[in-house]
Amino acid sequence: MNERMQDKKNRKILKGVVLSDKSDKTVVVLVNRLVKHKRYGKFVKLGKKHKAHDEKNEYKAGDKVVLEACRPISKDKHFKVLRKI
Numbered sequence: 001m002n003e004r005m006q007d008k009k010n011r012k013i014l015k016g017v018v019l020s021d022k023s024d025k026t027v028v029v030l031v032n033r034l035v036k037h038k039r040y041g042k043f044v045k046l047g048k049k050h051k052a053h054d055e056k057n058e059y060k061a062g063d064k065v066v067l068e069a070c071r072p073i074s075k076d077k078h079f080k081v082l083r084k085i
Contacts, residue, residue, distance in 0.1 A: 011068050011069045011070070012068070012069040013066060013067065013068055013069075013082075014029075014031045014050070014066070014067045014079070015031065015064070015065070015066055015067070015085065016029040016030050016031035016032070016050070016064070016065060016067065017029065017030050017062065017063070017064055017065075018059050018060065018061050018062060018063045018064075018065055019049065019061060020061060021054070021057070021059060021060050021061055024057065025053060025054055025055060025057060026051055026052070026053065026054060026077060027051070027052050027054045027059050027065075027081060028049055028050070028051055028052075029049070029050050029051075029052050029065060029067060029079075029081075030047050030048070030049055031047065031048050031049075031050060031067070032045055032046070032047045033045075033046055033047075033048075034046075050067060050078075050079050051074075051076045051077045051078075051079070052065075052067050052077065052079040052080055052081050053070070053073050053077055053079070053080040053081065054080075054081050055080075059081055059084065063084055064084065064085040065081050065082075065083070065084055065085065066081070066082045066083050066084075066085060067079040067080070067081060067082065068080055068082050
């Protein structure tokens with residue numbers, strides 16, 4: 001889930017899990033990644049919540065989805081949902 005890939009348009013692609021679908025045309029997605037601790041070398045799981053645009057309100061809490069970076073849609077929304085995994 002923590003893979004970051006680049007598509008043909010050089011837009012950031014993220015994988016995550018939908019946490020909330022309560023807002024209209026918006027889902028909150030948790031994107032986890034593993035980071036190696038500088039001093040101890042242990043891998044630590046870090047997560048970040050992103051708001052993403054869901055035009056048809058088709059994604060529900062618990063769905064695994066792929067996000068793509070896009071132009072700012074609102075103050076907090078800078079991603080749109082591409083598809084379900």
